[in-house]
Amino acid sequence: MSRQVQHKEVVSDTGKVITYYDLEKPDAAVLDAKLTAAFASAESVLSCECVKTAVQQLFANKEMQEMLIYVSRLPVFSAEVAGELKADLGLLAAVKHLKYFYSIPVSTALFALSSVGKQYAKGDWEGLAYRVAGDSSIAKITVRALSKADPELDAVYSSNAAYLECADPHAVFPTSIYRMCDGHVHANQDASVIEGVMSTSITTTIKIQTGVLNPSNLTLCKVYKPIGKCVAVVDQFVDEKWGEDLCKYFAHHGVELTKLVYRAMEADKDISTVEEILKDLKMHSVSRNEPVLIVGGGVIADVGGFATALYHRNTAYVMLCTSIVSGIDAGPSPRTCCDGFGYKNLYGAYHPPVLTLTDRTFFNTLKEGWVRHGIAEIVKMAVVKDLSLFELLEKAGSRLITTKFGTTCPEDTEFGEMCDAIIGKAMEGYVKSEYGNLWETHQCRPHAYGHTWSPGYEIPAGMLHGHAVATGMGFGAHLAFREGFITEGESRRIMKLISDLELSLWHPILDDTDVVWASQEKMVQKRGGNLCAPVPKGQIGVCGYINDVSRERLEKTMAEYKTVCQEFPRAGVGIDPHCHDVGLEHPGTTGVCKKKEEDQAAAEEGSVPSGAALSYNEWIEQCQQQRASSHTERLGGAEGGAAKPPVFDENTLFYPVVEAYALSQTTLGSKDVNAVVESTDKEGLFAPCMVGQLEGQFLKMFAKSTKASRVLDVGTFTGYSALSFAEGIAAGGKVVTLESDTKIAGVAKSLFDGSAQKEKIELIVGDARAAMRKLLEDKQQFDIVFLDADKENYVTYYDLTMDGLLAPGGVILADNSLCSLVYTEGDERRQKLHDFNEHVRKDARVEQVVLTVREGITLIQPLA
């Protein structure tokens, strides 16, 4: 076949001939004529018994070739093509695939042909496509490969390919048929300065359908049957409810399904989950042209989508949304992400799915509280984007919740259709807002309505995301009225809808204007210095932005708003507004949410928990997984034996907050030990020498619980440990305490004498080694020997104790044993303590444990 190529030659100023290759100018009438002719002429292939013959005859058909070549030269990603074909979106989607007919599997091309519409594809073209996709000998062959066997056919297609190689290389050698790039570059004479611009166009399809997993529904089949397999990333909660249907669907269509199941609670939205998915995708050899199927709610949409963005730098995915939030918001969103280092949505990529399917059938297994809070995202789109959606919501009211979007009353088809329209219109509003600003390069984002103040108080209040957003929407509507954007009646109408849907207009946390103001300030920071709060403007269904709200105005309007809320049922408080109301943990208890308020305000908008409540065992399992293998190694223990202690650059074992918090939760010291602290201070003695309240209480309780009656305290200082032990042992017991410094011993003596424990304490002044030898000679024994004198002599003190000072069943407590880490490099005591630790470790007569209390206490006991 000969074909007039669309190119023109132009002679430049320098006399050089430049050839321009043009694409076809989109024209619906021309396409219509070509399609009509092609299908009429090729219809006979439908009656071929042999699918191979049918395929060969189809692509050899002249009219079919003419149409395919025309489509291959259309700029299918352009606004012009979309404008021409907007009346027939099935056809628009089909041409986006047919453009690549030369390079995609013939079965995919046939499914695309079968989707052009019944006015063209009059016979059972879908049936033929299905048969071809089921025949492994031909399903994956491309027209490029097929035509090579027939010189006449090859001449037609390869000359078109040669033309396209210049005019539109993407059409003939695509790595992805879902995205294409463009750009222009200019350089100066010597190429020392280069200016460039790059752009990417991404195509996507969104469908609201019911019964996606019903075998008679071919939507997923058309994607995966030509490939012969499907790798699915599935939310564990969804898998429990719908996993079997998923398996049956693909089994029915002869597609090999690999199901990769992950926990997808808010706490799982971590980089480690993304890594896990990446590892699994690699293990199952997923190729970049094979769309991954992601099944579930908002969390799996975020982490799964992010993993596919990273995998091969960009792998297509199909999103099957099973929750309301994913179904109209997170699912088709290009903003994929995960948490990291305790920060919400720290990592991410802009990577929308190539196909999003929202099926309300799945809403049937959601809890009512989940349905209710998910609806907030729909209200959001209605108020600022679509009055007709707003009216539909008013009409459907709380029945949306009680029937879970009509899934509990399938016989009411009229209501079902209304539910589909609500979902569809919400989706339309959302993607119209989102896709025009894919990389969030500006802040005029209508879908952020309700998300200006709520991020700052959602977590502290323990609210469900939807309820928090609803309070923000109510307040935003009132502010819009005060700004003169909408009438008071319109503002009340918005509030009434929120209230009718049992969502929250008010929450007591709004009384704390410090929190609300802090949230606003953080949001201004996040939005590049502008508040840019989207609110209804002009009328319901249209968006405007408020940029200036002073603190005074915020407080005044909030007070007014509170009064208005009183007029509504429950004084504006929603039904089950908190996470715990629907069986979820308080969001502030998850790792991510433990961060300070400023992190919360900076948190990404629109992210909500997904799935069911955790049982205690599930929670443990989750925590263990998160702590990863290093934790497991620690649980398994480790061998010592190094000559030196490891490098440790800190001067405490703890974050300061840990000790402070532990102290604050520990029983306060007695009057006597407090007197020790006071005297130590007054005498100007080195206070850190004392064991202090935390360890003192431990020593006291240890003595008490082990029923010790005789304690040897080696290193008295001003007497804190001696007094603590004395408080722990019963009347009649004895604490012998050893101190070499006479001045210090004098301070201790007067403190002991003034205390309630006077009778129980015996102070020996002098070198502890000599005193211990004497005690040994005297055959004295102790239930507890506490080593806390000079660190250089710990080994000697230990050996003397083991030589007979320790009573049968007694215990040695060696204080500061972890100062082998904490003391600075070069401090002799650092090595001495390490030598002592090793000395004990190698002593086969004892077993020991190093407790990480304060600066370490090693508890040593001879084996029975």
Ligand SMILES: C[S@@+](CC[C@H](N)C(=O)[O-])C[C@H]1O[C@@H](n2cnc3c(N)ncnc32)[C@H](O)[C@@H]1O
């Ligand atoms: C860390 S402080 C003991 C703190 C004490 N356990 C408390 O709770 O307050 C160590 C004490 O041991 C004393 N000391 C150091 N070397 C000694 C030795 N060879 N014989 C006896 N006491 C010694 C020091 O004078 C010092 O008062």
